[in-house]
Amino acid sequence: xxxxxxxxxxxxxxxxxxxxxxxxxxxxxxxxxxxxxxxxxxxxxxxxxxxxxxxxxxxxxxxxxxxxxxxxxxxxxxxxxxxxxxxxxxxxxxxxxxxxxxxxxxxxxxxxxxxxxxxxxxxxxxxxxxxxxxxxxxxxxxxxxxxxxxxxxxxxxxxxxxxxxxxxxxxxxxxxxxxxxxxxxxxxxxxxxxxxxxxxxxxxxxxxxxxxxxxxxxxxxxxxxxxxxxxxxxxxxxxxxxxxxxxxxxxxxxxxxxxxxxxxxxxxxxxxxxxxxxxxxxxxxxxxxxxxxxxxxxxxxxxxxxxxxxxxxxxxxxxxxxxxxxxxxxxxxxxxxxx
Amino acid sequence: xxxxxxxxxxxxxxxxxxxxxxxxxxxxxxxxxxxxxxxxxxxxxxxxxxxxxxxxxxxxxxxxxxxxxxxxxxxxxxxxxxxxxxxxxxxxxxxxxxxxxxxxxxxxxxxxxxxxxxxxxxxxxxxxxxxxxxxxxxxxxxxxxxxxxxxxxxxxxxxxxxxxxxxxxxxxxxxxxxxxxxxxxxxxxxxxxxxxxxxxxxxxxxxxxxxxxxxxxxxxxxxxxxxxxxxxxxxxxxxxxxxxxxxxxxxxxxxxxxxxxxxxxxxxxxxxxxxxxxxxxxxxxxxxxxxxxxxxxxxxxxxxxxxxxxxxxxxxxxxxxxxxxxxxxxxxxxxxxxx
DNA sequence: TATATTTGCTTAATCGATTAAGCAAATATA
DNA sequence: TATATTTGCTTAATCGATTAAGCAAATATA
Numbered sequence: 001x002x003x004x005x006x007x008x009x010x011x012x013x014x015x016x017x018x019x020x021x022x023x024x025x026x027x028x029x030x031x032x033x034x035x036x037x038x039x040x041x042x043x044x045x046x047x048x049x050x051x052x053x054x055x056x057x058x059x060x061x062x063x064x065x066x067x068x069x070x071x072x073x074x075x076x077x078x079x080x081x082x083x084x085x086x087x088x089x090x091x092x093x094x095x096x097x098x099x100x101x102x103x104x105x106x107x108x109x110x111x112x113x114x115x116x117x118x119x120x121x122x123x124x125x126x127x128x129x130x131x132x133x134x135x136x137x138x139x140x141x142x143x144x145x146x147x148x149x150x151x152x153x154x155x156x157x158x159x160x161x162x163x164x165x166x167x168x169x170x171x172x173x174x175x176x177x178x179x180x181x182x183x184x185x186x187x188x189x190x191x192x193x194x195x196x197x198x199x200x201x202x203x204x205x206x207x208x209x210x211x212x213x214x215x216x217x218x219x220x221x222x223x224x225x226x227x228x229x230x231x232x233x234x235x236x237x238x239x240x241x242x243x244x245x246x247x248x249x250x251x252x253x254x255x256x257x258x259x260x261x262x263x264x265x266x267x268x269x270x271x272x273x274x275x276x277x278x279x280x281x282x283x284x285x286x287x288x289x290x291x292x293x294x295x296x297x298x299x300x301x302x303x304x305x306x307x308x309x310x311x312x313x314x315x316x317x318x319x320x321x322x323x324x325x326x327x328x329x330x331x332x333x334x335x336x337x338x339x
Numbered sequence: 340x341x342x343x344x345x346x347x348x349x350x351x352x353x354x355x356x357x358x359x360x361x362x363x364x365x366x367x368x369x370x371x372x373x374x375x376x377x378x379x380x381x382x383x384x385x386x387x388x389x390x391x392x393x394x395x396x397x398x399x400x401x402x403x404x405x406x407x408x409x410x411x412x413x414x415x416x417x418x419x420x421x422x423x424x425x426x427x428x429x430x431x432x433x434x435x436x437x438x439x440x441x442x443x444x445x446x447x448x449x450x451x452x453x454x455x456x457x458x459x460x461x462x463x464x465x466x467x468x469x470x471x472x473x474x475x476x477x478x479x480x481x482x483x484x485x486x487x488x489x490x491x492x493x494x495x496x497x498x499x500x501x502x503x504x505x506x507x508x509x510x511x512x513x514x515x516x517x518x519x520x521x522x523x524x525x526x527x528x529x530x531x532x533x534x535x536x537x538x539x540x541x542x543x544x545x546x547x548x549x550x551x552x553x554x555x556x557x558x559x560x561x562x563x564x565x566x567x568x569x570x571x572x573x574x575x576x577x578x579x580x581x582x583x584x585x586x587x588x589x590x591x592x593x594x595x596x597x598x599x600x601x602x603x604x605x606x607x608x609x610x611x612x613x614x615x616x617x618x619x620x621x622x623x624x625x626x627x628x629x630x631x632x633x634x635x636x637x638x639x640x641x642x643x644x645x646x647x648x649x650x651x652x653x654x655x656x657x658x659x660x661x662x663x664x665x666x667x668x669x670x671x672x673x674x675x676x677x678x
Numbered sequence: 679t680a681t682a683t684t685t686g687c688t689t690a691a692t693c694g695a696t697t698a699a700g701c702a703a704a705t706a707t708a
Numbered sequence: 709t710a711t712a713t714t715t716g717c718t719t720a721a722t723c724g725a726t727t728a729a730g731c732a733a734a735t736a737t738a
Contacts, residue, residue: 075419
């Protein structure tokens with residue numbers, strides 16, 4: 001049966017007739033403890049199946065070795081891949097991560113932050129919910145004196161570290177690609193302008209058109225929730241234009257998929273009649289017909305870099321953060337939808 | 340700037356010239372504390388921005404109010420939906436959850452369990468990795484005296500609570516549906532038999548064939564890793580049979596999608612030439628062409644029930660678990676691929 | 679040989695919050 | 709009025725692990 005009581009340092013100390021302090025030091029290979037004692041302690045620890053009490057050591061050391069992570073949702077390939085790589089780096093450094101989802105809700109995000117602070121995490125790595133405009137709950141993290149690292153969805157005003165891809169340049173890469181294929185009327189199903197990354201994609205799109213001497217047509221720029229359903233709606237709207245676009249650049253793969261469905265249903269040939277490019281390189285982009293051109297966001301690198309940024313702060317004594325952006329180049333994955 | 344030091348109960352006590360014990364009781368609305376004192380304490384707590392130290396209270400109370408969750412991966416719709424609903428129930432009861440991913444790896448699963456036990460969680464809710472055969476790490480949870488609840492991917496031998504759908508019956512529902520459509524040679528791209536749920540689906544498939552007086556053809560039953568790639572391979576293999584199947588029942592939507600791609604590439608009409616049914620009701624099933632018939636696993640209910648099962652144990656003094664299965668009926672969502 | 683240093687531990691305090699035990703004052707009951 | 713009960717707190721111990729300070733014995737150095 002189960003040992004009702006967990007083994008503590010004291011149990012080991014009693015068994016070996018030494019002080020709990022000596023046991024603690026032996027477990028941490030303190031140089032002032034003899035090898036004989038260390039061996040004995042470790043042997044007895046194993047015998048009694050000793051598991052250190054994290055709460056006690058965290059309380060005493062003022063450090064929980066936990067990192068909180070907030071993502072809008074885990075069921076996208078991008079975020080789950082970021083998480084996986086983040087975790088690998090942090091685990092190696094002796095940290096464990098607590099994953100929370102905001103479900104794109106501002107309220108939930110606030111609650112998540114409270115939970116994480118309450119759990120005494122040593123730092124928070126977050127990607128902001130779509131709904132979030134007010135930043136006071138993020139300020140709370142900073143005023144707690146623990147590092148805050150943002151990725152993908154960030155905000156300059158917080159003056160903290162940020163890791164993400166170059167959204168502005170990505171739009172350029174996409175537009176150049178479409179122009180090269182002969183497209184003249186490129187529509188953009190974009191996200192809400194208030195979210196920085198989507199705003200950057202819109203700006204990039206506009207500037208890239210200018211650079212290629214193409215006219216800016218406001219009817220070809222639509223703001224969208226970027227869900228599959230909204231992608232469908234916005235595509236239907238675009239098809240009703242007198243002068244139809246010959247290419248669609250959607251700021252998310254889900255919206256692009258919605259657009260693709262509408263195009264397929266209307267027997268509009270992709271890529272011959274209208275070319276289509278998505279964003280995010282979700283696994284399904286290679287699965288649909290025709291397969292979809294998209295932007296890969298280097299989720300692995302983002303996860304690793306965000307984790308390492310946290311570790312840099314963890315190694316220091318005091319946390320002094322400033323706006324420090326690490327911007328990665330995104331990669332265009334060309335597939336059938338734009339060939 | 341940030342308050343370098345966090346506010347503690349003692350700070351409030353000093354300010355009000357009462358004992359920390361009284362402050363603690365006031366914060367918890369102890370009946371033996373006067374309303375006057377309670378009000379004063381709460382006012383000062385707000386003034387000083389007091390945040391209780393979770394580590395200290397958890398250590399003292401021997402209860403962390405954290406629940407650990409282990410899933411194979413978060414980027415499937417099923418698991419992310421389970422997590423969302425689980426979290427909602429647990430949050431309401433004052434618990435927070437720590438999500439970890441095993442990535443289907445036995446080794447990672449062991450590490451996750453160690454992490455969660457180390458973090459002093461009050462219970463663990465888990466869905467087992469595909470690789471897992473040895474159960475000793477799960478036994479470790481039980482011997483720690485905290486409740487263990489399994490869902491979706493469980494194991495009878497552990498003698499703990501389990502929540503899942505009726506895989507055996509689901510296979511019957513699928514086979515009946517295909518038989519009704521006139522199918523005579525139904526192939527099954529199944530998972531590995533050692534995983535209980537997949538074994539049950541295979542058994543259900545075989546028994547349902549028998550029940551419908553259809554012959555059992557071993558060449559129509561293939562064991563698969565159930566990934567998209569493996570679904571493709573297994574479908575290609577099935578197409579090479581002298582006597583081709585007229586229906587495919589895949590034990591995962593990803594494998595079914597692989598099969599669908601191969602069928603589409605070979606210009607085999609789905610559903611007219613071969614009918615296709617998947618499992619899991621992943622969002623893409625309604626997005627592909629033709630849309631795919633699949634089984635919905637009631638992720639919301641599973642998440643809620645698993646959470647409530649944990650809460651039942653949390654309310655009790657001692658944890659005495661036994662094999663206790665809660666089996667939900669799954670629902671067949673009929674789409675174009677089998678119409 | 680006398681002093682300094684190192685080794686290998688122990689003692690006691692601490693991290694914050696909680697709680698059993700107890701005490702004095704206020705109030706209720708006989 | 710005398711005793712019992714309740715109210716509103718305080719005191720002190722505790723949850724385990726860690727660590728600063730310190731001490732005696734062993735060893736090194738002059």
